[in-house]
Amino acid sequence: LRCARMRVVGVTVLAFAGLAVALDNGLARTPPMGWMSWTAFYCEMDCVKHPNACINEQLYQQQADRIVQDGYLAAGYTNVHVDDCWMDRNRDAQGRLVSDPQRFPSGMKALAKYMHDRGLKFGIYEDYGTKTCAGFPGSYGFLQIDAQSFADWDVDYLKLDGCNINLDMMPIGYPEMARALNATGRPIVYSCSWPAYLINRPDKVDYNVIAQHCNLWRNFDDINSSWRSIMSIISYYDHMQDKHIPTHGPGAWHDPDMLVIGNAGITVDMARAQMTVWCIWSAPLIMSNDLRNIAPVFRDILQNKAVIAVDQDPLGKMGRLVANTTDVGVYLKAMTPVDDATGDYSYAIGILNRNPNNRNSVEFVLGRLGLNSAGGYRIDDLWSGQLVGVFRPQDTFQTIVNPTGANMFKATPVALADMTGLRFASFK
Numbered sequence: 298l299r300c301a302r303m304r305v306v307g308v309t310v311l312a313f314a315g316l317a318v319a320l321d322n323g324l325a326r327t328p329p330m331g332w333m334s335w336t337a338f339y340c341e342m343d344c345v346k347h348p349n350a351c352i353n354e355q356l357y358q359q360q361a362d363r364i365v366q367d368g369y370l371a372a373g374y375t376n377v378h379v380d381d382c383w384m385d386r387n388r389d390a391q392g393r394l395v396s397d398p399q400r401f402p403s404g405m406k407a408l409a410k411y412m413h414d415r416g417l418k419f420g421i422y423e424d425y426g427t428k429t430c431a432g433f434p435g436s437y438g439f440l441q442i443d444a445q446s447f448a449d450w451d452v453d454y455l456k457l458d459g460c461n462i463n464l465d466m467m468p469i470g471y472p473e474m475a476r477a478l479n480a481t482g483r484p485i486v487y488s489c490s491w492p493a494y495l496i497n498r499p500d501k502v503d504y505n506v507i508a509q510h511c512n513l514w515r516n517f518d519d520i521n522s523s524w525r526s527i528m529s530i531i532s533y534y535d536h537m538q539d540k541h542i543p544t545h546g547p548g549a550w551h552d553p554d555m556l557v558i559g560n561a562g563i564t565v566d567m568a569r570a571q572m573t574v575w576c577i578w579s580a581p582l583i584m585s586n587d588l589r590n591i592a593p594v595f596r597d598i599l600q601n602k603a604v605i606a607v608d609q610d611p612l613g614k615m616g617r618l619v620a621n622t623t624d625v626g627v628y629l630k631a632m633t634p635v636d637d638a639t640g641d642y643s644y645a646i647g648i649l650n651r652n653p654n655n656r657n658s659v660e661f662v663l664g665r666l667g668l669n670s671a672g673g674y675r676i677d678d679l680w681s682g683q684l685v686g687v688f689r690p691q692d693t694f695q696t697i698v699n700p701t702g703a704n705m706f707k708a709t710p711v712a713l714a715d716m717t718g719l720r721f722a723s724f725k
């Protein structure tokens with residue numbers, strides 16, 4: 298989204314807008330982090346039968362309270378996102394969206410305030426088509442009015458879905474909403490589902506164009522809380538990595554969909570696997586789970602500082618699959634700190650075992666993967682928090698990965714690493 302900085306300075310600069318080539322709204326410089334309702338609560342609207350699991354304002358308030366009180370906000374999860382099914386079936390007499398009067402009696406501005414009062418940001422859901430995916434009023438024909446409502450309600454982030462619209466309209470409508478948001482003058486992170494609806498029309502997906510209008514975008518199927526779903530997303534991203542990587546970076550992120558960690562069906566190993574790969578990709582970390590009811594082991598996985606630091610690395614690079622066998626994928630992500638003198642990067646290394654039954658022992662020579670810093674690397678295990686040792690490019694690194702699990706390491710060039718207590722350590 299590269300056309301908004303001008304809005305901050307107003308009319309005089311707008312006069313020169315035609316000269317601008319690639320302006321930027323300055324938002325989402327690191328991948329967004331937060332909590333979204335969809336994959337945990339879907340479109341449950343029966344608050345009589347399901348008082349604690351229906352889409353209403355209490356749900357978002359209670360999840361927000363947990364985010365603040367249980368350490369998620371401190372770990373970086375700042376956004377609380379309403380998803381589909383928050384609206385009334387009809388717009389008001391002025392054509393404006395209205396929240397469901399029974400389930401959101403205080404309205405969206407009050408819900409935004411609830412978040413802002415607690416240091417959180419507030420995200421909302423709409424759809425570019427005539428209706429949302431669940432059949433509520435869509436923004437088609439109302440883009441400016443809706444953008445203005447979101448700004449009036451102090452919304453910080455919009456997820457704009459793409460159900461119920463002709464595919465040929467995608468390249469028209471998504472940029473139009475970007476302009477409408479910019480015109481409000483409120484900084485609003487813009488998440489587009491545009492390429493997700495063109496999954497069978499890859500010829501129509503130009504990420505360079507999409508990145509000019511959107512801060513992040515969905516491009517594959519909805520996730521659900523299963524290993525099969527996580528794996529299908531990973532396989533798709535592996536397959537598409539050469540197309541994805543060049544357009545991924547600060548302000549413009551591919552979104553592989555929500556983290557399902559903490560939900561029934563996802564084991565501890567699977568949770569580490571999803572977190573590892575999502576962080577290696579610099580993917581948005583948007584949880585969808587029930588934070589009122591989550592085991593500490595999953596909370597700790599979601600809040601692992603060293604792992605989150607990989608995701609939030611300021612270079613914002615999307616890591617890539619660099620070695621692959623039937624069972625195992627090795628992923629590498631260049632990150633900070635970088636040695637200015639030699640140009641050597643630090644790396645996050647993720648090793649995924651896709652096999653559901655067998656542990657796998659994995660070994661590789663560092664230099665073969667491109668870890669060639671002459672002075673070697675300090676390698677830390679990010680899940681255990683343990684130092685593994687110091688390795689030269691010609692050394693072999695070996696690790697054992699659980700079924701449906703992943704191990705994750707950081708390799709820091711020795712010249713940049715904290716070597717306190719390691720001065721006399723010999724190479725492995």
Ligand code: GLA
Nearest residue numbers: 335380381429430431458519
């Ligand atoms: C689509 C999106 C989901 C969710 C639903 C809501 O399927 O991809 O993330 O927002 O719509 O209806």
